[in-house]
Amino acid sequence: MSNIKYSSLYKTIFELMELPDNAVIADLGCRDASFLLGFEQAFPNKIKSAIGVDISDRGFKNIEYKNPIELKVMNCAGKLEFDDNSFNFVFSKDMFECVSDKEFLVSEIYRILKPNGIVICVNCDWDGIAYNGENKELITKAIHAYAETKQPWMDDLDSWIGRRMYGFFSKSKLFESCVSVHNVIETEYKVGTFGYDLSLDIAWLHEENTGALTREEYDQFIACLQSAQKEGSYIFSKPYYIYKGIKK
Numbered sequence: 001m002s003n004i005k006y007s008s009l010y011k012t013i014f015e016l017m018e019l020p021d022n023a024v025i026a027d028l029g030c031r032d033a034s035f036l037l038g039f040e041q042a043f044p045n046k047i048k049s050a051i052g053v054d055i056s057d058r059g060f061k062n063i064e065y066k067n068p069i070e071l072k073v074m075n076c077a078g079k080l081e082f083d084d085n086s087f088n089f090v091f092s093k094d095m096f097e098c099v100s101d102k103e104f105l106v107s108e109i110y111r112i113l114k115p116n117g118i119v120i121c122v123n124c125d126w127d128g129i130a131y132n133g134e135n136k137e138l139i140t141k142a143i144h145a146y147a148e149t150k151q152p153w154m155d156d157l158d159s160w161i162g163r164r165m166y167g168f169f170s171k172s173k174l175f176e177s178c179v180s181v182h183n184v185i186e187t188e189y190k191v192g193t194f195g196y197d198l199s200l201d202i203a204w205l206h207e208e209n210t211g212a213l214t215r216e217e218y219d220q221f222i223a224c225l226q227s228a229q230k231e232g233s234y235i236f237s238k239p240y241y242i243y244k245g246i247k248k
């Protein structure tokens with residue numbers, strides 16, 4: 001896979017996928033279609049059509065994609081612009097938490113899947129992320145603040161979306177449901193890792209004056225991670241809940 005950072009998550013997802021020949025698949029909230037490109041590479045000649053949709057086309061620029069991949073701007077918070085029984089497989093990663101009416105989205109996924117079609121929804125449980133470092137209180141505060149602060153493009157936010165995903169689908173009684181967790185573990189604080197990238201993303205809390213974390217607290221948080229790295233006690237752990245449902 002071209003994206004090494006995600007390679008172990010991709011592998012876990014591929015093992016859960018069951019694509020028929022000439023599969024018709026969709027990715028809801030696809031951003032730059034990296035997962036569709038990954039599916040195409042992992043299952044050569046199996047996919048007849050792969051449609052990626054996103055509320056914004058900003059991720060579609062500067063990527064190379066061609067048939068069978070097609071990308072469209074679509075708001076997944078409303079009725080999906082697809083016919084009933086269209087897809088063998090629907091995928092969505094880290095998009096569900098942005099939509100407020102999750103029950104409606106679950107019913108829409110059911111509607112667009114073919115009988116026995118499969119849905120896989122992957123969601124990080126943002127409040128379940130852990131860093132090790134000396135200042136427990138500050139690290140907990142920074143993670144919780146990032147998990148709980150809504151960004152401008154989000155219609156909704158749930159920092160527990162990972163652990164809640166199973167319930168949204170299971171309550172609908174529309175799917176045979178199962179759930180697993182893929183945990184990313186890193187022991188080095190360095191450029192290109194999930195933990196490093198997240199620590200940079202957390203800066204927006206003070207840069208945008210959200211009030212959730214001050215500049216001083218952010219600087220101390222980064223110093224704490226650097227010091228853990230220096231003394232060899234750095235750990236970053238990120239749980240991805242993977243829901244798999246089969247349309248009944």
Ligand SMILES: C[S@@+](CC[C@H](N)C(=O)[O-])C[C@H]1O[C@@H](n2cnc3c(N)ncnc32)[C@H](O)[C@@H]1O
Pocket residue numbers: 028029030031032034053054055056059074075076077092093094095098099153154155
């Ligand atoms: C955290 S990103 C995840 C992107 C991609 N699935 C991935 O995991 O690499 C969330 C994506 O969902 C998209 N999104 C948010 N709300 C949406 C909505 N209502 N309908 C469609 N896409 C939406 C955002 O534009 C963004 O690309």
